[in-house]
Amino acid sequence: DLKVNNERIFEMFVAEFNNYEEIIDVLSKDEYVKQSIEGLGETDKQKALIEFGKLFKVKEVGKEKDREVWRLSFEWHNDLEGQRLLNIAIKQILINIQNIIINDLEEMAIVIENRNKFKMQDLKNDLAVLEKTKINFNKKQLIYLEEQSAIAKALKIESNTLDVNSLTQTSQSGISLSVNSGSIPYYLRGYKAIDKEIMLIESRSQEESMLMMDAYVEILENIKMVESDISEAQIKAASKVVANDLPNNWVRFDLRLNEKNSNKNLVLYVALAIVLGGMIGTVNVLISNGFRKRKKKVEK
Numbered sequence: 001d002l003k004v005n006n007e008r009i010f011e012m013f014v015a016e017f018n019n020y021e022e023i024i025d026v027l028s029k030d031e032y033v034k035q036s037i038e039g040l041g042e043t044d045k046q047k048a049l050i051e052f053g054k055l056f057k058v059k060e061v062g063k064e065k066d067r068e069v070w071r072l073s074f075e076w077h078n079d080l081e082g083q084r085l086l087n088i089a090i091k092q093i094l095i096n097i098q099n100i101i102i103n104d105l106e107e108m109a110i111v112i113e114n115r116n117k118f119k120m121q122d123l124k125n126d127l128a129v130l131e132k133t134k135i136n137f138n139k140k141q142l143i144y145l146e147e148q149s150a151i152a153k154a155l156k157i158e159s160n161t162l163d164v165n166s167l168t169q170t171s172q173s174g175i176s177l178s179v180n181s182g183s184i185p186y187y188l189r190g191y192k193a194i195d196k197e198i199m200l201i202e203s204r205s206q207e208e209s210m211l212m213m214d215a216y217v218e219i220l221e222n223i224k225m226v227e228s229d230i231s232e233a234q235i236k237a238a239s240k241v242v243a244n245d246l247p248n249n250w251v252r253f254d255l256r257l258n259e260k261n262s263n264k265n266l267v268l269y270v271a272l273a274i275v276l277g278g279m280i281g282t283v284n285v286l287i288s289n290g291f292r293k294r295k296k297k298v299e300k
Contacts, residue, residue, distance in 0.1 A: 009250050012097045014070070020053035022092040026085050027052050032077070056086055094247035105239035112232045123223050130216055134209055138201060144186075145198050152191035159190040 016022065027033050028049055037048045056074045063069060076082030152158075162184065187194070201209075210216040 009097065009101075010070075012100065013093060013251055014058060016093045016096055017056075017058050017090075020050060022096065023053040023056050023085075023089045024049045026089045026092065030081075030085060032081070056082075056089065090251075091248060094250055097250070098242060098245070098247040101242050102239050105235050105242065109232050109235040109239065112229075112235065116226050116229055116232070120223065120226050123219055123226065127216070127219050127223075130213065130219065131206070131210060134213060134216075138209060142198060142201060145194050145201075148185075148187040148189075149191045149194040149198065151185075152187040152189070152194060155187065157187060157190050158192055160193060161188050161190065 033049070033052060037045050040048060055076065056072070058070055058072050061069055061071045072086065074082045074086055076085070
C-alpha cells in the first residue's frame with residue numbers, strides 16, 4: 001500500500017509511474033528479461049518491454065484518515081524478484097520527481113530574479129525622468145517668481161496686499177496662488193514673500209526638492225518593495241531543502257502488502273506473444289498479397 005503525504009507530489013508519482021519509463025529502464029537491465037527478449041528486433045524488444053512495464057500497476061483503493069491510499073500490484077515470475085525490481089523503479093521515480101521539483105524551483109527563482117531586475121530598471125528610468133522633469137519645473141518656477149518679484153519691487157509692493165476674503169474665495173474656488181495662477185496677480189503677495197520663496201527653492205537639495213512630489217515618494221516605495229522581496233531567496237532555500245531531502249520519505253509504501261501473482265513463465269509468455277503477433281501479422285500480409293495476385297491473374 002502507498003500512503004500519500006503530499007497530494008501534488010503523489011500526482012507526479014502516479015504520472016511518472018504510469019509512463020513506464022523508469023520501470024522499463026529497470027526491466028531492460030534485468031538479466032531474466034534480457035534473456036527472454038534476446039533475438040528480438042529492436043521494435044519488438046521495445047514492445048515487449050512496454051508489455052512487461054504494464055504488469056506493474058498503481059491504483060487508488062480508498063482513503064485512510066483523510067489521506068488517499070493507493071495500491072501497487074504486479075505479476076512476475078518470481079515474487080521476490082518482482083519486489084526488487086519494483087523497489088528500484090519506485091526509488092528512480094522519486095529521484096526523478098526530486099530533480100523535476102528542483103529544476104522547477106530554480107526556474108521559478110530565475111523568473112522572479114529577472115522580473116525584479118526589469119521592474120527595478122523601469123523604476124529607475126521613471127525616477128530619472130521625474131528628476132529631469134522636476135529640475136525643469138524648478139527652473140520655470142524660479143523664472144516666474146523672479147519676474148513677479150521684479151514687478152512687485154517696481155510697484156513698491158513690499159508685503160501682501162491681498163485681503164483675507166480674497167484668499168479664502170480663491171481657495172474655495174480651487175484657484176491656486178502658485179506659478180502661473182491667472183486669477184490674481186502673484187506679485188500682489190509682495191516681493192518680500194516672493195523673494196523668500198525663491199530663496200527656499202534655491203536652498204533645497206535635490207532630494208528635498210524631489211520629496212515635494214508624490215510620484216517620487218511612490219517610486220521610492222516601489223523600489224524598496226522590490227529590494228525587500230525575499231521570494232527569490234525563499235525559493236532558492238526551498239530548492240536546497242528539496243535537494244538535501246531523502247525522496248524515499250515522500251511516499252510511504254510497504255511492498256509486503258502488495259498484490260502478487262506468481263507466474264514463472266510470465267515473461268516468456270509475453271515475449272512469445274510479441275513474436276507470435278509479429279509472425280501472424282506477417283502471414284496475414286503474405287496471404288493478402290497472394291489473394292490479390294491470384295485475383296489479378298483470374299481477371300486477366
